[in-house]
Amino acid sequence: MKRFFYRLLPLLCIFTLLVFLGPFGDSQVCAVDREAYESLKVFNEILDMVEKSYVENVEQKTLIQGAINGMMKTLDPHSAFMTADMYKELELETKGSFGGIGIEITILGDVLTVVSPIEDTPAFQAGVEAGDKIIKIEGVSTKDITIMEAVKKLRGPKRTKVTITIMRENLAGPKDFVITRDDIKIKSVKSRIVDDHIAYLRIASFQEKTVDEVKKALQEVNKEGSPLKGLILDMRYNPGGLYNQAVEVSDVFLKSGIIVSTKGRVKDVESKFMAKDDGGEPTCPIIILVNEGTASAAEIVSGALQDNGRALILGTQTFGKGSVQTVIPLKGGSALKLTTAKYYTPKGISIQAKGITPDIVVKYFKTPEAGEASGKPVRERDLAGHIESQKEEDGKKEKVEAIKKETNDLKDDNQLKAAVDIIKSWEIFKKTSSDIRDVRDFSRKLS
Numbered sequence: 226m227k228r229f230f231y232r233l234l235p236l237l238c239i240f241t242l243l244v245f246l247g248p249f250g251d252s253q254v255c256a257v258d259r260e261a262y263e264s265l266k267v268f269n270e271i272l273d274m275v276e277k278s279y280v281e282n283v284e285q286k287t288l289i290q291g292a293i294n295g296m297m298k299t300l301d302p303h304s305a306f307m308t309a310d311m312y313k314e315l316e317l318e319t320k321g322s323f324g325g326i327g328i329e330i331t332i333l334g335d336v337l338t339v340v341s342p343i344e345d346t347p348a349f350q351a352g353v354e355a356g357d358k359i360i361k362i363e364g365v366s367t368k369d370i371t372i373m374e375a376v377k378k379l380r381g382p383k384r385t386k387v388t389i390t391i392m393r394e395n396l397a398g399p400k401d402f403v404i405t406r407d408d409i410k411i412k413s414v415k416s417r418i419v420d421d422h423i424a425y426l427r428i429a430s431f432q433e434k435t436v437d438e439v440k441k442a443l444q445e446v447n448k449e450g451s452p453l454k455g456l457i458l459d460m461r462y463n464p465g466g467l468y469n470q471a472v473e474v475s476d477v478f479l480k481s482g483i484i485v486s487t488k489g490r491v492k493d494v495e496s497k498f499m500a501k502d503d504g505g506e507p508t509c510p511i512i513i514l515v516n517e518g519t520a521s522a523a524e525i526v527s528g529a530l531q532d533n534g535r536a537l538i539l540g541t542q543t544f545g546k547g548s549v550q551t552v553i554p555l556k557g558g559s560a561l562k563l564t565t566a567k568y569y570t571p572k573g574i575s576i577q578a579k580g581i582t583p584d585i586v587v588k589y590f591k592t593p594e595a596g597e598a599s600g601k602p603v604r605e606r607d608l609a610g611h612i613e614s615q616k617e618e619d620g621k622k623e624k625v626e627a628i629k630k631e632t633n634d635l636k637d638d639n640q641l642k643a644a645v646d647i648i649k650s651w652e653i654f655k656k657t658s659s660d661i662r663d664v665r666d667f668s669r670k671l672s
Contacts, residue, residue: 268292294371301564301612302332302372303550309558311373314380319432319467322411325380326387326404328353329464329518330372336360337367337375341462341518343411344429347404353391355462355518360399361390381406416442419635420645422451427459428474431466431522436473443477443507453509455648457641458526461514461540461589465521468549472498475529480506482533482571485525487549489566494551500533510651511536512644515583520544527581528570538583539644547577548612564612578606578613587643 272288293306307315317323327346328339339357342349359367362378379387385406390399413435415427424446428435447453465471475484479500486497513527513536524543530536549566567575635642 298371301548303546303548303562304564305371305373305562307373307560307562311377312552312554312558312560314376315552315560315562323380323409324382324406325376325409326351326353326389326406327409328379329462330359330375330379332370332372333358335368337370340464343409346409347407348402351402351404353389353402353404354393356393358392359389360392361388363388364390383408414438414442416446418446419457419641420649422454423457423645423648424453424455425457425459425641428463428523428526430463431470431474433467433470435466435470436477439474439477453507455510455512455645455651456507457512457514457644457648458536459514459641460519460523460527461516461640462518463520463523464518465523465546468522468525471522471525475526476500478506478511478530478535479533482529484529485568485570486573487566487568489549491565494549494566500529510648512647513538514640514644515540515543515581516589517541517544517580519581521546524576524581525568528574528576531581531584532571532574537585537647538581539585539587539647540583540640541586541588542582543576543580545576545578545580545606547575547579567612578611585643585647587640589638589640 272285272292275283275288276285290306290308297304297306314323326348327343328348329341329343331338331340337359339348339353339355339359341355342353359375361367362370362375367375379389381387383406386403387406388401388403390401392399411430411432413429413432415429417425419425424443426439426442426446428439446456472484476498480502482500484498484500486495488495511530513530515523515527515538519527519540520543524546527536527538527543531538547567547569548564549568550562551565553561553563555561567577569575570581635645
């Protein structure tokens with residue numbers, strides 16, 4: 226036990242000096258330092274008592290890690306302490322390949338909740354839906370579980386099984402889903418021609434090579450030789466990913482202007498990224514599809530192209546994650562994922578807990594043949610402990626149905642069809658106006 230006290234000794238000595246000498250006579254700061262010193266002293270005493278008197282022997286390492294986890298829970302839901310194993314899992318995820326079932330999860334109202342299943346994964350194929358509440362994993366309650374703990378339980382080697390118990394609005398009671406894990410290889414970018422010289426690019430997440438895949442996809446859809454009439458960039462249910470990839474993808478479509486800026490308490494995290502003209506940017510009209518599952522890095526791209534007048538945003542209000550997390554490696558292979566800044570769109574707007582408002586609001590609906598999805602949308606403002614927006618918004622949350630499947634048939638995807646119709650009308654309308662704001666007004670009438 227004393228080893229832990231000795232590790233704190235230098236810090237305690239500094240606090241002691243501040244208590245007695247005071248930082249340049251600032252009594253208010255001195256009082257804060259005295260409180261911190263007293264809190265550390267109480268923590269040390271409690272740790273000592275637990276080690277000596279608890280009914281069973283508990284390793285000091287377990288107790289300290291529990292204290293750290295408790296501290297992180299007082300922050301926003303995106304900050305977390307990661308053990309060495311968890312840190313390795315995070316690194317694997319950014320590379321786009323890992324063993325698991327394929328779902329994006331969050332904690333909503335103290336309940337482990339599915340944000341969305343990832344396309345073409347075991348969870349997707351098993352019928353897991355957005356908004357499902359995971360109340361048990363392998364028969365063990367998920368009450369008070371952290372995101373990192375849940376990820377560790379759900380991931381595993383290919384061909385191993387995991388049972389999750391789900392509560393859903395339209396189910397009479399809890400339902401068990403036995404899912405066989407697989408190697409989850411997320412294809413970051415998919416592309417195709419959806420109509421006469423109208424290209425479709427789907428960005429599922431932002432990983433290490435997303436910008437390279439976007440550039441390659443643009444080359445593929447341009448192979449026919451005829452210039453594109455328009456480009457639809459689909460980022461519905463894109464949970465985000467690597468910040469630098471969002472900046473680079475934005476730059477692919479912009480010749481100039483601010484992409485994004487960040488501000489935090491520490492000067493080192495403040496930055497401003499500008500677009501560079503490399504001569505290869507698409508010149509055709511761009512429409513970006515978004516919904517409540519469009520988050521973080523996907524919102525950076527949407528905001529950058531919207532504020533610079535380069536794209537129309539179509540769909541429903543986005544998730545609203547306007548914060549930046551820094552991953553700080555620690556000794557022993559562990560790491561701290563800490564929210565260190567907020568990001569701002571080119572017009573200086575923070576979308577934290579608000580999201581990006583589409584230029585053209587079009588709710589997604591399913592055809593009668595496809596049936597209705599039962600999951601409710603989950604947004605940043607619904608998460609316990611989220612960082613509040615500059616002006617926290619009230620109001621009813623829209624119910625947006627989950628997009629379960631990509632399709633070439635436009636009649637099954639009304640949002641995609643609306644985007645295609647707008648691009649087809651674009652050429653006609655721009656003869657009378659070159660201002661994208663006028664095109665927005667015209668497009669709203671069409672939708």
